[in-house]
Amino acid sequence: MNKKFLNVNLYIWLAFISLSLLFILFPQIDLYVSSFFYDGERFYSNGTLWEDTLNHSVKPILILSFFLPLSIFIYNKVTKKSILGINSTVMLYIVLILAIAPGVFVNLILKDHWGRERPTKVTQFGGHKEFTPAFIMTKTDGHSFSSGHAAAAFSLIGFALLAPRRKKVWMTLAVLYGVGVSLSRVAAGGHFLSDVITSFFIVWITTHILYYLIFKKESSV
Structure with missing residues (x-):
């Protein structure tokens, strides 16, 4: 199935829609996955070296990127040179992939308005807040949906599209880096599985659309 819509493979759109419906209809999936990292008192990966390293690597990597x-x-x-072909068009693309998906869509639209509580705050994991499913807006101030760290990490997908070879x-x-950061957030109780998966799809879809609109060509991945 290689058909594309807005430069995004049809199976990506179908996977996003299907998984979104799955998390809405069966919200217990989020609780079930998070329970693997909870020992009855705390999320045991929180504060570990691997979790801290991945969690704190996102900001410097994005700054460098x-x-x-x-x-x-x-x-x-x-100098009127063309090292790595970085011109005005490429810089525009880089600014947009960093600003729109992790910035506007995830942080400004979703996180600032959904209010979903984080795993560490809900009653199922020793907290005092009510668990709510993904995509369901609440008036609480948890800001868990969706994951800003995951979106920022997955934004490197946009840079990968620029690779000439x-x-x-x-x-x-x-993608592996994004998965690693996402796993660290889920394992530490900072996000539910649906939070990081949603961020992945938002970034993947947005970067591929931007690539097509700016460079006027379809991506090969």
Whole structure:
């Protein structure tokens, strides 16, 4: 099934819709998955070296991912060179993939308005707040849906689309990094499974659409 809609494979759209419905109809999936990381008193991975490393790696990696291309772009402009092909169009794309998916869609629209409580705060895991399913808006201030860390980590997918060679290798590494960060957030009780999965699909779909709109060509992955 290689058909695409807005430069996104049809199976990605179908997977997003199907999994979203699954989490809405069977919200206990989130509780079940989170329970694997809860020992009855705490989320035992919270504060561990691997969790802290992945959690705190996102910000510096994103800063580097923006300022390194920006520096090359400025150098190219000044010297009239074309190192790595970073021109105004590429910089526009980089700014948008960092701003729209993790910034606007996840943080401004979802996190600031959904109010879903985090696993560490709900009664099922020793907290005092009520658990609510994914996609169900609440008036609480949990800001769990969806995951900002996961969205930021998965935004490297957008950079992988720029790779001139071995694009599938870079895409695999970007997705694996996003999965690692997502797992660390779920294991630490910072997010439910549906939070990180939703962020993945938002970023994947947004970056592929932006790639198509800006470069006027379909991606090969």
